[in-house]
Amino acid sequence: xxxxxxxRDLRVSFTTRNGPVEALDxxxxxxPDGELACVVGPSGCGKTTLLRVLAKLQxxxxxxxxxxxxxxxxPTVGMVFxxxxxxxxxxxxxxxxxxxxxxxxxxxxxxxIVRRWISEIGLERFADAYPAQxxxxxxxxxxxxxxxxxxxxxxxMDEPFAAxxxxxxxxxxxxxxxxxxxxxxxxxxxxxxIDEALTLGDRIYVMSARPxxxxxxxxxxFERPRDAGALRGDPRFSKLYAAIWxxxxxxxxxxxxxxxxxxxxxx
Amino acid sequence: MQRDxxxxxxxxxLLLLIWELAVAIGWLNRIFYPPPSEVFITLSNLxxxxxxxxxxxxSLTRVALGFLLGGVPAIVLxxxxxxxxxxxxxxxxxxxxxxxxxxxxxxxMIIVSLGIGEESKIATIAISVFxxxxxxxxxxxxxxxxxxxxxxRSFGARGTALFWTVALPGSLPGIMASIKLGMxxxxxxxxxxxxxxxxxxxxxxxxxxxxxxxxxxxxxxxxVVALIGWLATVLLDELEYLLVPWQSASVRIRETRMQxxxxxxxxxxxxxxxxxxxxxxxxxxxxAAYSGQFxxxxxxxxxxGSIAIQGGTNxxxxxxxxxxxxDQPGAIGTGDxxxxxxxxxxxxFAGGIVAFAVGSAIxxxxxxxSGPLIFWLGVISVAVGFFYTAGPFALAYNGLxxxxxxxxxxxxxxxGSYYVQAGTVSLPIVLASLPVGFLVAAILHANNLRDLxxxxxxxxxxxxxxxxxxxxxxxxxxxxxxxxxxxxxLVVIGIVPWFTLxxxxxxxxxxxxxxxxxxxxxxxxxxxxxxxxxxxxxxxxTLMVAGWIVAxxx
Numbered sequence: 138x139x140x141x142x143x144x145r146d147l148r149v150s151f152t153t154r155n156g157p158v159e160a161l162d163x164x165x166x167x168x169p170d171g172e173l174a175c176v177v178g179p180s181g182c183g184k185t186t187l188l189r190v191l192a193k194l195q196x197x198x199x200x201x202x203x204x205x206x207x208x209x210x211x212p213t214v215g216m217v218f219x220x221x222x223x224x225x226x227x228x229x230x231x232x233x234x235x236x237x238x239x240x241x242x243x244x245x246x247x248x249x250i251v252r253r254w255i256s257e258i259g260l261e262r263f264a265d266a267y268p269a270q271x272x273x274x275x276x277x278x279x280x281x282x283x284x285x286x287x288x289x290x291x292x293x294m295d296e297p298f299a300a301x302x303x304x305x306x307x308x309x310x311x312x313x314x315x316x317x318x319x320x321x322x323x324x325x326x327x328x329x330x331i332d333e334a335l336t337l338g339d340r341i342y343v344m345s346a347r348p349x350x351x352x353x354x355x356x357x358x359f360e361r362p363r364d365a366g367a368l369r370g371d372p373r374f375s376k377l378y379a380a381i382w383x384x385x386x387x388x389x390x391x392x393x394x395x396x397x398x399x400x401x402x403x404x
Numbered sequence: 405m406q407r408d409x410x411x412x413x414x415x416x417x418l419l420l421l422i423w424e425l426a427v428a429i430g431w432l433n434r435i436f437y438p439p440p441s442e443v444f445i446t447l448s449n450l451x452x453x454x455x456x457x458x459x460x461x462x463s464l465t466r467v468a469l470g471f472l473l474g475g476v477p478a479i480v481l482x483x484x485x486x487x488x489x490x491x492x493x494x495x496x497x498x499x500x501x502x503x504x505x506x507x508x509x510x511x512x513m514i515i516v517s518l519g520i521g522e523e524s525k526i527a528t529i530a531i532s533v534f535x536x537x538x539x540x541x542x543x544x545x546x547x548x549x550x551x552x553x554x555x556x557r558s559f560g561a562r563g564t565a566l567f568w569t570v571a572l573p574g575s576l577p578g579i580m581a582s583i584k585l586g587m588x589x590x591x592x593x594x595x596x597x598x599x600x601x602x603x604x605x606x607x608x609x610x611x612x613x614x615x616x617x618x619x620x621x622x623x624x625x626x627x628v629v630a631l632i633g634w635l636a637t638v639l640l641d642e643l644e645y646l647l648v649p650w651q652s653a654s655v656r657i658r659e660t661r662m663q664x665x666x667x668x669x670x671x672x673x674x675x676x677x678x679x680x681x682x683x684x685x686x687x688x689x690x691x692a693a694y695s696g697q698f699x700x701x702x703x704x705x706x707x708x709g710s711i712a713i714q715g716g717t718n719x720x721x722x723x724x725x726x727x728x729x730x731d732q733p734g735a736i737g738t739g740d741x742x743x744x745x746x747x748x749x750x751x752x753f754a755g756g757i758v759a760f761a762v763g764s765a766i767x768x769x770x771x772x773x774s775g776p777l778i779f780w781l782g783v784i785s786v787a788v789g790f791f792y793t794a795g796p797f798a799l800a801y802n803g804l805x806x807x808x809x810x811x812x813x814x815x816x817x818x819x820g821s822y823y824v825q826a827g828t829v830s831l832p833i834v835l836a837s838l839p840v841g842f843l844v845a846a847i848l849h850a851n852n853l854r855d856l857x858x859x860x861x862x863x864x865x866x867x868x869x870x871x872x873x874x875x876x877x878x879x880x881x882x883x884x885x886x887x888x889x890x891x892x893x894l895v896v897i898g899i900v901p902w903f904t905l906x907x908x909x910x911x912x913x914x915x916x917x918x919x920x921x922x923x924x925x926x927x928x929x930x931x932x933x934x935x936x937x938x939x940x941x942x943x944x945x946t947l948m949v950a951g952w953i954v955a956x957x958x
Binding site for chain 1: 551552554555556557558559560561565569570573574576648649650651920923924926928929
């Protein structure tokens with residue numbers, strides 16, 4: 138099967154102060170076009186490294202990671218960063234329009250797209266505000282709008298809601314679901330929350346502790362459109378949760394021991 | 405809180421009072437410790453005779469030249485050092501080695517190579533500023549969070565785009581901080597430099613006063629040095645606000661209530677609109693200087709008066725716009741303090757009246773030294789400023805805004821400023837002011853063009869709503885294009901010197917603005933047109949003034 142994202146025997150290692158670190162080793166994964174794929178794994182398992190390789194911010198040590206481009210007019214990948222990663226020196230509108238500007242879209246064409254996304258995330262009144270004037274949740278929304286306005290074929294999301302409080306996370310999950318259900322594109326969503334993966338994903342890929350490998354794949358059976366709030370009451374939710382946790386538990390402990398042994402906080 | 409502020413005001417006053425009394429009683433020797441009252445009188449005499457202004461002006465010129473000569477290359481090299489590891493490796497050791505040398509120690513060496521004249525003084529300041537700024541700028545580029553470069557690259561930014569959208573804005577706060585440091589350094593140095601082998605400048609004044617034991621004059625000069633330092637801080641803070649607006653939002657929390665209050669008023673008076681008040685005054689004075697009549701003192705007074713009137717107009721406008729409900733919180737670019745809840749409508753109104761009072765007082769003084777024409781120009785200007793948005797027939801709401809602004813912020817101001825200097829007036833002066841008049845009207849029209857839809861909805865009748873979209877776009881072309889045509893004609897028929905053609909350097913900006921104004925009706929896209937039309941007026945006007953100055957000196 139030819140995937141939108143095809144990863145074969147990917148290996149990434151870094152050199153750190155404490156010697157070489159294997160972030161990913163013989164990692165293989167194929168994600169079909171239009172899937173909302175969630176990757177869960179213990180902290181430091183190389184989830185972020187995986188996204189960085191796909192975004193071409195990190196050169197792999199071995200193996201291959203191929204993203205297929207189907208529409209030459211659109212960028213292939215776009216990324217939502219861990220705590221927004223929005224530029225403090227740009228206003229909300231400038232941040233949201235950044236990707237378009239880098240693509241060379243002229244200001245007059247950029248304006249309506251930017252305005253649409255700003256109203257989509259409910260920040261019309263803050264279009265000219267700087268990030269320092271926004272709350273953490275609002276900043277994350279700007280990061281989301283920036284990636285959506287860029288309109289990539291594949292959206293890479295790196296624990297985008299991890300730093301938010303429960304209510305804000307629920308709201309943003311809802312926004313993401315609505316967007317994705319309206320305009321299905323390939324999304325690779327990295328998270329350490331099993332419930333978040335169950336809420337959002339079509340399929341869940343479970344990774345091992347470092348060096349990261351693919352351990353198991355779970356299909357998520359919930360029909361769409363989904364309601365992020367109501368899903369938790371579904372009995373299948375808790376059964377799947379338990380099954381995934383069963384695979385993860387040992388890995389989380391292994392990753393903890395490794396961290397204690399090295400005394401470093403891994404990426 | 406309240407009591408603490410009273411105490412902090414009281415303590416310096418008390419100190420001055422004790423000093424005064426101690427001299428009066430005879431505890432302190434009057435010759436060594438002249439009382440504050442005597443220092444004040446000496447200072448007033450120095451101001452009146454013009455000596456202190458001349459010396460301060462000379463010192464400031466040296467600081468400014470040294471600062472530019474040292475600071476600008478330092479910022480460029482510092483940025484390069486921050487971006488490129490090789491350039492850093494090449495220059496950092498040298499810079500770091502020279503940096504700790506107190507630069508005043510280099511003065512004798514600099515005098516040996518450049519002589520005792522202006523060059524050596526300016527060079528000393530330039531060298532000191534250079535080494536301080538270059539290392540700080542390089543460090544501030546390196547401090548930009550590498551995460552932001554990754555974010556930019558993930559959106560496809562490469563090469564120069566990375567520089568303009570991440571490296572430069574990310575290091576601007578640090579660059580600003582090093583500019584402030586450098587300025588502080590330059591101000592300390594200038595006094596020391598002028599102690600040695602200078603015949604002018606504030607430092608020389610202090611040293612000369614010491615040599616003749618005129619302690620009162622020495623203290624008066626010290627007060628002036630302190631004022632210059634304070635002024636430099638205020639101006640650099642303002643520059644920081646303009647260049648690094650995203651930081652000021654968080655910095656402002658650390659300000660005292662007093663500073664917040666001052667800043668609130670300063671913003672409420674919309675200082676960025678003052679180029680419209682300053683350019684015509686400078687132009688009028690320069691034309692007068694060209695015909696051989698010029699007084700710096702009168703120019704300063706005219707400027708302050710004109711700024712006060714402009715500030716008052718802005719405040720009164722905001723008050724009435726708020727009352728009439730034409731500015732809504734959702735509207736783009738409303739810059740006023742009432743909507744932000746910083747000032748109450750009554751405060752704004754009172755502030756406007758005070759500003760008008762200051763402007764009128766200065767105006768009356770100018771009437772007494774120059775003549776009655778100023779009186780009538782002033783009275784009419786104040787009336788127009790007031791009824792611009794106030795009263796039953798508000799000019800701005802009846803399609804007369806552009807014409808009023810054209811006349812009163814173009815010819816009337818230039819002629820007034822010329823008349824203050826020269827005491828006469830003639831048709832060529834009026835004609836010479838036309839290009840600036842066109843552009844100032846264009847600023848207002850850019851505003852109305854942007855607000856066309858909202859103004860129409862709220863029933864505000866501007867020329868733009870009356871003419872409709874395509875008519876209003878044509879009007880914008882006419883106003884901007886008119887400035888250039890008028891300038892060319894005036895040069896051809898010989899009314900203004902050909903040096904002023906340097907203003908044509910702004911033509912690319914003008915053409916770009918006309919293109920945008922004609923191609924969109926989107927308020928968000930027209931917002932930069934408004935801002936840049938104001939810049940066009942400023943740049944065009946500044947160059948024209950420069951042209952007159954060059955023509956005067958040539």
